Amino acid sequence: MGATITGVDMNNLTDVEFRLIREAIYTHQVVIVKGQEKLKPINQFEFVRRLDPEANPVHGFLTDDGKFNVVRGSKGVTLVGQGYISHNKHGGDGLTLQSGTHADLHVETLSAEELASGQSRFGAFHFDGVIYGSYPSRVTTLRCVQAPKGPDVTIRWDDGTGRTMTAKPGLTAFINGSQLYEMLTPEEKALADNSSWSPAPQPYVWTGTRKIRNCGLGMAPGGKTVPLDQLPAWTSDKVYRLPMVWVNPVTGAKCFQILPDVVEKLYVKSKPGAEERTVEDSDEIRLWLNDILDRICTPENILIPEYEEDDVVMFNNWGVLHSSIDFPKSYGTRIMHQCHIASSTVPVGPTAVV
16 A cells, blocks of 8 residues: 655646546555645646546535635635644635544543653544535545644553554545455455445434544443434434445456444445344444454554655545544644545445445
8 A cells, every 4th residue: 555656747637647646546555646735726626527527626624604715716725733723825714623532432542641752542543525515535635735834743652552653744644445355254255245334314414422442443432422313414324335445447446444433333234145143232332343454454464654744645435444644733833635526426335335
């Protein structure tokens, strides 16, 4: 997993260069395109749109309330990161960027003193997409505009294993879904190939008081979801079933892809023609899924590619999970130009989704 591309100008890609970059994204899952200091946000948006020309040409997280910070003139590139921007050439001065940290999500949190000393956590491994009323985005791009400056951070699992990793501040971590699929037993592969899952309606409200494990992957016990009749207005036609296994459109590799914090139901089938069993018990879902996720949630299986300011990180959102990494506020502001577009189609699985 992972590749670096040099010697291209993303403002002026030829058809051949576009095809090669697209193939690289799907072949290597995560790609860094170096030296894009002159990249115009509109061209970043148009590159993502070109990957799925039938998709609705708006950012995958844009909503009618306009709460996302859209870069002026980009059509759908947003500002993400952490910290204060004193003069914002991206569209608006005096802007403070805020994104979720482990303190918002984890069952236990590090102390302020630990965070200030460079102790850290993964936030939450996920793929991009609103999920309710839209399909997960195919590819996400992140241009590093400003990186925090400071010593390496130490990422802690805090799960009793003593596991840690070190990384430069402000980077993004990745887990490979095709590698996870290959970690399944033959029986588990057959089940995953023939099964599907569905998120809850309004999933990021529904998850309620539940928390993510300290390692950033999988759900901790406890907490309560919000009852369906207490959620913001929703309709069943916008709750989509998704395959458990998503097939890479270039390599044909199978990727195990489930978003742990929003899955409400599993539709389990061991083989074609077998009777389907619906699993709705949250503890059963949590224990089954955490057992699988534990196999890949180790330092040797997590990629944290080093990118610099003006590099663009691109990843196959149908093939990896990714997470931000917390860093001390004293390291300064992190600014990223982010873009992904909700897919025009449901992810392709080994079998059709009902």
